[in-house]
Structures are given as C-alpha cells and as structure tokens.
Amino acid sequence: MDRRLTIAASPRRPGFTLVEVMLVSGLMAFLAILLSSAWSGIGRSAVDVTARSQLLQELDLAVASLSRDLGGSLPIPSSLSGDYGGIDVGALVGCRPNDLSDQLELCYDAGPDPNGRPDWQSDTIVRYYLDPDPDENVSTKILVRSHDTAGTTTTFTVARCVASLSVSVTPDEEWIVVELTFTHPHPRAEHTRKCTLKSRIPQ
Secondary structure, three states, X not given: OOOOOOOOOOOOOOOOOHHHHHHHHHHHHHHHHHHHHHHHHHHHHHHHHHHXXXXXXXXXXXXXXXXXHOOOEOOOEOOOOOOEOOOOOOEEEEEEXXXXXXXXXXXXXXXXXXXXXXXXXXXXXXXXXXXXXXXXXXXXXXXXXXXXXXXXXXXXXXXEEEEEEEEEEOOOOOEEEEEEEEEOOOOOOOOEEEEEEEEEOOO
C-alpha cells in the first residue's frame, strides 16, 4: 500500500508590501500638511477678525469724541450757568494745532468774561494729544483728551492703538484737519486704519 504523507500548506499571513507602506506614509504626510495649513488659516482668521473689530471700535471712539468737541459748543455743562454750551457761553471760538502739529487745541468761550474771541489763557481749553500706552509691551499710543477750565485740568483716555496724530490748517486758513492712524499691536495682526476729520475754524 502506497502511503504518502500529505502536509497541508498553511495560509499566507496577511501584511503590507513595501510599496503599500511607502504609499500610505506619503498619503498620511500629505494629509498632515493639509490639516496643518487649514488649522493655521483658522487661527489667523480669528486673530484678524479680533484685530479689525478692535481697531474699528477705537476709531469710532476717537471720531465720536472729536466730532462732539468740534460741534460748535461745549459738550459738557458750563461752569458759569450749569447749562450746556450754546451760542454765547461755551461756544467754540478757536482751534489750532500746536507747534509740532501733533496736538489739537480747542478754545471755548467759557471764561470769566465771555467775549466771543479765543483767550487761550482764561477760556476753557480742550486738548487732544498722544501718550505712551500704559502697557509697556504695546508699541502703539493712546489718544488723550484734557479739559482745562478755571485752573482745573481733567484728562481721560479716548482711544488706544493709535500710531500717529497729525493736525494741520488748510492753506486758506479756513479749515483745520485732524488725521489719525490706528495700528493693532498684535504681531500677527498687520492691520491699519486711517481717518481724517475736517472742521471749519471759528471766525
């Protein structure tokens, strides 16, 4: 009797070839690059939106304050009558830049002897100028408003993120021009906003 030993072949173990491993590795690396780029874009968009919103907010605050002060009369109650400034007492009678053209000076006829003319020594004087930001890590400046009446001066911060302030008078000496530039201090937010206000000089 012919006896033959039969050995059953074991099934082939599943696995990946070298080509398959290299292909999968390349695809995973490509996917990682895409995800990294997408995540970076999402982060930058958030920073940009925040920076733009803050700049617009600071610009709105500055424009609102300047527009109010250049409106023709004192925006706060007069110390003489307790009423708001009007045509006579508290009227805006003068505005000018300082010698360096980086400060706006406004004169309101609210001194002890209102006469309809600017008296820069005794009338109420409002000034706008730039000061360093209290935060030493911020390179931009703050826009400050000072109010000087009867020897008493009060100041407050109008807006932040201000890069420059320029005040000039037109050649015909009829208009005063205020130019403000805002820049966000965040290193990843390269945004700049500019605004120009023009007001007739009281005659």
